Amino acid sequence: MMAPPRSRRLRLLESLRRTINEMLHERVHRAASAKGHGAPVNTSTIYTSAAREAPELLDQLLFVHQKVDQELGEAKEATPPAQLADPDRRAMLSAVRAAVNRTRASLEQ
Secondary structure, three states: OOOOOOOHHHHHHHHHHHHHHHHHHHHHHHHHHHOOOOOOOOHHHHHHHHHHHOHHHHHHHHHHHHHHHHHOOOOOOOOOHHHOOHHHHHHHHHHHHHHHHHHHHHHHO
């Protein structure tokens, strides 16, 4: 069974999510390198570093992710990321990372 075609808006939001995700990971990697550390690999460490080094980018990423969920009919309203508790923000970053990986895999086919 084929998946229904994705709207132009959904494709744009997914692309924006991938781009912001890459920018965030690059900032986290640069910050870790500047401190003489290796790049963090698990979501919790990435989240902690992102919240410290690039909070505005993290908020943008989480907001765009909520918009993607809305477009897919999985969420009703976007909650401003600053109003979310840390566990919810970490879980959302984990969902972002998984979604970006799935989208990347589907684009490579």
